[in-house]
Amino acid sequence: MTFIVLLIVLKSNLFSQTNTYQIATVAFYNLENLFDAIDEPTTFDDDYTPLGKKAWTDKKIALKIKNLSGVISEIGDEVTKLPPAIIGVSEVENRNILLQLVSHTNLNAVDYGVAHFNSPDRRGIDVALLFDRKRFRLTNTNKHVLLLKDSYGKRIYTRDQLCVSGYLGDELIYCIVNHWPSRRGGEKRSSSKRIEAAKLCLKITDSIYRITPKANIIIMGDFNDDPTNDSLKRVLKTKGSAKHNSEFNYFYNPMEQMKKRGLGTLAYRDKWNIFDQLIFSNTMLDSIGLQLYKTNIFCPKYVTQSSGKYKGYPKRSTSEEIGFSDHFAVYSYLIKRID
Secondary structure, three states: OOOOOOEEEEOOOOOOOOEEEEEEEEEEEEEEEEOOOOOOOOOOOHHHOOOOOOOOOHHHHHHHHHHHHHHHHHOOHHHHOOOOOEEEEEEEOOHHHHHHHHOOHHHOOOOEEEEEOOOOOOOOOEEEEEEEOOOEEEEEEEEEOOOEEOOOOOEEOOOOEEEEEEEEOOEEEEEEEEEOOOOOOOHHHHHHHHHHHHHHHHHHHHHHHHHOOOOEEEEEEEOOOOOOOHHHHHHOOEEOOOOOOOOOOOEEOOHHHHHHOOOOOEEEOOEEEOOEEEEEEHHHHOOOOOEEEEEEEEOOHHHEOOOOOOOOOEOOOOOOOOOOOOOOEEEEEEEEEOO
16 A cells, blocks of 8 residues: 655755655644543543533534544645644543544544553543554554652652554654643642653653664654753753754754744743644654654634734633634644655
8 A cells, every 4th residue: 555645846945956755744732621521430520521610511522523623634734735644632531532533524534543542640631643544554552651759659640651653654653642741830840740751751762762773753742841941951852953963863843943933832821832842853854764844833813812811822612612722733744755
């Protein structure tokens, strides 16, 4: 079976001439509490039930799924004419709600498979990877448990990290989907939890490199830290510039330059953060094989607040109105030269 994405002509500052490429979109989107309306007695999901604080009903779920699937259907399609070949998601309650999402008519153009495991998170939210079966051939999925303890030695239950491998066209790639611990209690006070999450992510990448020394790795997720925070810069040792090709293995974070330009994927008290990120192994910066072309934040007007105190913010869902998410999605184009 052939995994051709799309043939187009691109002119990039990476090349001295116009060439023809295969192209695909890879994305990440925090779906902001995509819950079903069923009370799960082992998690804190009470707000998302018909009698809960959010008065969560099947009607509201259907509207939220319509909205989110509509966003996903448009990410990157101005170039590829298709929804993302691969999209990581977070804040989803279970596999069933994901299946409802990918089966919506907004996504009829693709046949999304779902890579997902239940996490021990106390709120019951998970991460997952959605992949177009026609363009991405799944080979393996694993979850990696993040073990955290509080000052009393009691375990803190949070999201697992998901590692998925497969072939995009004829190129093997590894995707690690993250949703790191929140800043509840303050950024500094909670930073040690994200440092531990970064250490786990680094451990996963090290294990991949032992098997495939020049692996194509994409680290994606809601990190609850900016690209310049210690968890990413000191632990993962990410770089904001793609001009370090002399190093054997490193991770390039295109979101770092976006942060310096004042861009963001979520806002709080008029301060913008880029918690949602796509990070790439340096193997994907070379001109041979699969490579990173461009990275963007998906924030068309319809997914932003149009007026009021939060004008310009992501248009989130509330108990009164179903919007989209309190985060903007992020996406990258991956290309491979074919001539």
